[in-house]
Amino acid sequence: MSTPKASLADMQARLRAGLEPSVLNLQDDSHQHAGHAGAKEGGHYSLTIVSARFKGLGSVARHRLVYHCLAELMQQGIHALAIDARAPDEV
Numbered sequence: 001m002s003t004p005k006a007s008l009a010d011m012q013a014r015l016r017a018g019l020e021p022s023v024l025n026l027q028d029d030s031h032q033h034a035g036h037a038g039a040k041e042g043g044h045y046s047l048t049i050v051s052a053r054f055k056g057l058g059s060v061a062r063h064r065l066v067y068h069c070l071a072e073l074m075q076q077g078i079h080a081l082a083i084d085a086r087a088p089d090e091v
Helices: 008-019 037-041 059-069
Strands: 023-028 043-050 078-086
Touching (some): 008 023, 008 043, 008 059
């Protein structure tokens, strides 16, 4: 039985509320993983996000902030999330 995918709108709303990004580009890449065992467990996504909240943080801390914003959705249909998280001065 496959898990329903998280909605892009829900994911974007949570990221905007939690991180106030100046850039937020979230893509559903699930179609590229059709037939992959993990595809049944949820969607595959790519995220490019720029937020002042990332200033002075390393990549692990930035990823933790993103995962914190999406915590509930990670259990409800996100199988994979590729993250490119940057501070405004890194763009």
